[in-house]
Amino acid sequence: MIKNISISTFVNIIFTLAFISIFITFAMFINYDKQKHELSLQNRYELIAENFLSSFQNQPTIESLIALYKKFQVMPVEDRDKKLEIIKNAQELTITQNYLGTYRVYKYNDTYYIYVQQYGYNLMLKDSANHNYSMAFIIVGFAISLFTFLFLYEILKRKLRPLNTLNKQIIEFSAGKKDIKLNYTSNDEIGTIARNFNEAINIINNQSKSKDLFMRNMMHELKTPITKAMFIAETLEDDKTRENLQRAFKRMDDIIKELATVEKLTSKNTMIYKEETNFFNIYSKTLEIMMINPENITAKIRDFKFNVDIYMMSIALKNLIDNAIKFSTNKKAIINANKKHIEIISLGEPLKNELSYYTEAFSQEEKRSDGFGLGLYIVKTIVSLHGFKLEYKYEDGKNYFIINMTK
Template sequence: MKNISITAFINTIFVLALAAITTTFLFFVKLDKEKSNQERQQRYSIIANSVLNSFELQPKEDQLRKLYSQFEVNPIDDRIKKLDIINHAKELMFQESSIGRVRIYEYYNKYYIYVQKMSYNVLLLDLKSKPYNRSIALVIYIFAVAIFLSLYFAIRKKFIPLRTLDKQIQKFSSGDKNIKLDFQNNDEIGKIAKSFNDAIRNINNLTDSKNLFMRNMMHELKTPITKAMFIVESLDDNKNKEVLGRAFERMNNIIKELATVEKLSSNMSVIYKENTTFFCIYKKAMNILLIDASTISTKMSNFDLKVDIALFSIIIKNLIDNAIKFSPNHHATLIATQKRIEVISNGEKLKYDLNYYTEPFSQEEKRKDGFGLGLYIVKTTIELHDFKFKYAYENGRNHFIIDMSK
């Protein structure tokens, strides 16, 4: 029941309720019919006993007529008609006693009482009782079902805006931030839609402010860094030139990482997949890293894959960079196959769960180098490619894994 939708739940409830109403209606119709038959039989027994008792007194014709009138019955005098009814009617009851015999017949939706005693032989038509009529009960049932279905469709109509709201929320979660809900109702759903509109507006304002801040900050930082790198190239002191060059290159890479974070967080659904090879990705990642090739061992095949080349190169670069940076021997191993890419390094097991390190600006206390954006970019980009990011610790070595198997 936890995972059933509200619409399906309402449909189920109404189907069960309709089934319960129908079952109850049929049950009461059956009871009512049985009660009606019992009352009719009791009445006929009284009429028959009264007529049989009167026969013992040898009543006159006018006395019998008066008795028949009292019980609202009428004798059938036509002998042919009488025989036709006795021979062809459905016998409902037969009763025999010391005072005579009584039979109850039903013929063409009319009821007859056949009384026999010695020389008396009379067939009485019941003028009062009518056959059980289900039409009234059926009309009441149809009326009740009509009201019930009207309530059902009224409730379903009330939930139409909720389905619209759900679709709009799904579009918003998929990256469409320009949606607007226009509900005129002042009920709970209308209030939720209004609150959602307010939330979208606030989120868009915050996102726009954040994007503007990030772009201005990166622009303001990139310009002096670029100028500084040109100045460094003109220095004669090679030692200072190399130190400053690496420092400014590191600052430039940090700005690039911030730009990647801004891109991922502002429009996470947009990536540009291209057909490429893993060697191409690896070469681009190594060009970004600017490290000594001896610090990494590789065991890989040149398989084809379809990914966002720029973002996937950053993934490999960040994993290798982290492995070398935080390994005691500053060495990493890369193993790559069609279904799995692993970056392995010596070191202590992660103190926290992997999710802790994939949050932006998340670091352990001893890790002060960088802003803690590397694994956030890695996980976010991997998930955008519909791959899985995993971690394992075996034999004193950390394994960061990109699982590309379907």
């Protein structure tokens, strides 16, 4: 699962978990610090109470009591009504009774009181020191930690931001935009990738231009002599020689046309021009391109209308029928066509490999060495450009190549 998420998402997850961890850590620390504070207060009031209870046993003087007041920073509450108000309304935190006497600890209006009782001594003491729990330092510490955390997160996001730009430009390049140039000039790893990507783009563009120039020149240079040779072959008197030469030159002309089609389909600027037509129109165009005897084809067609590029779909159908006739045992092909699918059926041995093997350019079995192995590659490309799907199955000694037009 981790392998399938983006780096940005992974960073967000890590920082989210880190933030939750910081929050939980501070919450646990606050809880622990509060408990420690309460224990410290409990120990303080226990010490105060025991000191006063011990002094009560020795019948303390006013001077000794004043000394204890100063020592422990407490003040006696002498107003009887005030005492009753505190006892009635205050929060009683603890009550302790031992051999010295009894003492209680109250909290009232954020002030702590110790009520000490022994043998007729009844003394309520107000804690003059401020012992309210303060979270100021903890809040400051949390704020500093949070600021540092967010600062580091922003730095990392900015550091990774060029990766998103790089990814978008790579996608644009793969979609056919050739004039992309990355302007990331940093010397870090991302800058190195950007520079290498720029170099790769230049190399690919130069190779593409060289290939396009070579293909155009080659096809132009070969087309003229082949046409002249076919014309000269027509003048030969020997029928067998004339037919052999015409067949050879026709094959060379077909190969050039195939290469031209591949060059057009592999170009990122390939456009298909769809128009509504019926299947019989496509089928007639296919027979016209093939220039073969229709007796080799059995057509079972329920005519229908669909939106396609007439020329390209005719090329795809022509290649499927060519393959069916060429590699069948009886040199015949069957066409079943309706608005859902087009099937090209022929007798013969099943394919040795998966269909995807044959739809790669220049892929073919050893026994099928007649050709460059571009037929099914062209068919698959054209079918995909139309949003259709090329499928294959083998049943009852027959090969089925299917153009599935259902979405």
